[in-house]
Amino acid sequence: MPPRSPLPRRNGLDAAWVRTPDNLPSSRGRWQTMGEFLRERLPGVAPVAEMLQAGEFVDQHGQPWHEQDLFRPNAFVWFHRPLASEVPVPFDVAVRYADERIVVVDKPHFLATTPRGVHVRETVVVRLRESLNLPDLAPAHRLDRLTAGVLVLTTRPQFRAAYAELFQRGQVQKVYEAVAPFDPAVQFPCRVRNRIEKRRGSLQAEVVAGEPNAETRIELIEGHGDFARYRLTPVTGKTHQLRLHLAGLGLPIVGDPLYPVVRDALGDDFDHPLQLVARSVGFTDPYEGVSRQFSSQATLDWPAP
Numbered sequence: 406m407p408p409r410s411p412l413p414r415r416n417g418l419d420a421a422w423v424r425t426p427d428n429l430p431s432s433r434g435r436w437q438t439m440g441e442f443l444r445e446r447l448p449g450v451a452p453v454a455e456m457l458q459a460g461e462f463v464d465q466h467g468q469p470w471h472e473q474d475l476f477r478p479n480a481f482v483w484f485h486r487p488l489a490s491e492v493p494v495p496f497d498v499a500v501r502y503a504d505e506r507i508v509v510v511d512k513p514h515f516l517a518t519t520p521r522g523v524h525v526r527e528t529v530v531v532r533l534r535e536s537l538n539l540p541d542l543a544p545a546h547r548l549d550r551l552t553a554g555v556l557v558l559t560t561r562p563q564f565r566a567a568y569a570e571l572f573q574r575g576q577v578q579k580v581y582e583a584v585a586p587f588d589p590a591v592q593f594p595c596r597v598r599n600r601i602e603k604r605r606g607s608l609q610a611e612v613v614a615g616e617p618n619a620e621t622r623i624e625l626i627e628g629h630g631d632f633a634r635y636r637l638t639p640v641t642g643k644t645h646q647l648r649l650h651l652a653g654l655g656l657p658i659v660g661d662p663l664y665p666v667v668r669d670a671l672g673d674d675f676d677h678p679l680q681l682v683a684r685s686v687g688f689t690d691p692y693e694g695v696s697r698q699f700s701s702q703a704t705l706d707w708p709a710p
Contacts, residue, residue, distance in 0.1 A: 407481060411467035415485045417534035418520060423447070425480045440472035443482065451487055461485065491527045495675055498529055500537075501555070501699060506564045506692060508533065508542065509699045510556050514678035517550040519543075529556060546572040549645070551662075554581070554683025554701040567691040572642075578687040580638055581647055582626070584680035584705045585656040587633035593625040597650040601643040609663050610645040612653060619643040621650045629707050632659065636684075647681065659708055680705050 412420035423446055425439075436442040443453045443462060456462055460469035462484045470482060496513030503509070510529065517524040520531060534542050545557045545568035557572075559565040571577050601619040603610035620640035627634050635656075637647050645664070651657060652664035659680040662668045682705060687698040 408465055410483055411463055411465060412483050412485065414534070414540050416488070416526065417531040417540070418485070418488075418525065420483045421486050422481055422483045425476065425478055425482070427479050436476040438472065439470045439474040439476055439480075439482070442476055443470075451484065456484060488525055489523065491523065491525065492673070494527045494673075498532055499702070500533075501702075503537075506560055507545070507568060508537065508539070508558045508560060510558065511701050511703055512548050512553055512556040512683075513703070514551060514553045515673050515675060518547045518556065524550065530558070533558070545569045546577075548683055551679040552581075552681050552683060553678070553703040555686050555699050556683070557686060557699070564692075571688050571691065575640070576688060578685075579642075579683065580636060580685045582682050582684045582705060583635050583637060583647065583651060584632055584659045584707065585635060585651050586659075587628050587631055588655060591654055591656065593623060593635075595623050595654075597621050597623065597653065599650075599653075601646060601649060603644045608667055610643065610649055612649065619646045619650070621647060623650070623654075630710075632708055634705060648679075 407422050407424070410420045410422070414420075425442055436445070440453070440457055443457070447453055457470065457472045462470040462482050464470060464483070465481050494513065494516045496516065498513065498516065499511040501509045501511055510533070512518065512529055517528040518530065520528050525531065530542060530544065534540055539560055541561045542558050543562070543565055545559050545565060548554060548556050557568060559568050598617045598620040599612050600615040600617050601610050602613050618641060622638040622640070624636040625633055626636050635651070637651075639646055648658055648661055648664050652661070657664050660677050661679055682701055682703045685698065685700045687696065689695070690697050
């Protein structure tokens with residue numbers, strides 16, 4: 406783990422860092438200056454020359470690294486990544502509950518939970534760190550970017566482990582709802598149990614042979630012509646589990662761009678979100694020992710005739 410950052414957060418984001426290699430034979434003479442190291446280490450990540458000139462790379466004490474500084478082994482370099490432009494997500498994050506330890510929100514469709522890849526500013530964490538003035542806000546769990554619903558965050562680092570462990574140990578009762586096609590041949594309630602794996606670089610997860618690692622109880626709530634609303638109670642939490650389990654029954658969730666097949670789309674279609682919502686979470690508060698129950702007010706839409 407790196408030491409504490411000498412740079413404050415910017416736009417709700419922590420500073421990035423790299424560390425120079427140890428003084429090994431393979432690195433001796435490879436870089437004469439810190440400028441040479443950074444140009445090789447960060448191509449495409451940051452405009453190294455401009456940032457060096459502006460003093461935007463700093464050492465552990467917050468002092469700028471300069472182009473011609475001699476290469477130093479086992480040294481930390483801190484900096485803020487330049488942020489690319491992002492398509493604004495035109496939906497708000499609604500705070501449903503807040504106390505000194507947790508903030509519970511209704512996450513909208515299309516908004517990522519945490520910064521990752523091309524989604525940085527347009528994430529729940531970055532938006533709320535700024536709007537709530539909670540610089541250490543962090544999620545206790547995660548929701549898929551395309552899924553709306555209840556999301557629990559912790560206000561400070563010392564509280565995160567206790568709440569995160571509830572989710573990791575399966576001690577949280579989670580209920581989802583989805584709109585998908587209706588097939589009278591499929592009997593409900595039913596339980597889907599199989600093995601799901603997601604390969605690096607693949608957009609889709611897949612069902613494979615082997616010991617089951619994913620389980621979902623699915624109930625029919627109501628029908629509406631050729632479609633129905635379902636209650637999904639996951640026993641496990643594999644990537645895309647609910648989407649894959651419904652698609653495996655021949656009932657892909659309305660608006661799903663990945664299952665059963667990947668749709669060729671140029672970007673998010675804000676008018677047609679994935680009809681999946683994390684409807685509620687329930688758990689025993691690890692600090693107060695009281696029962697907590699939080700529900701989402703997000704709506705699901707029936708497809709147009």
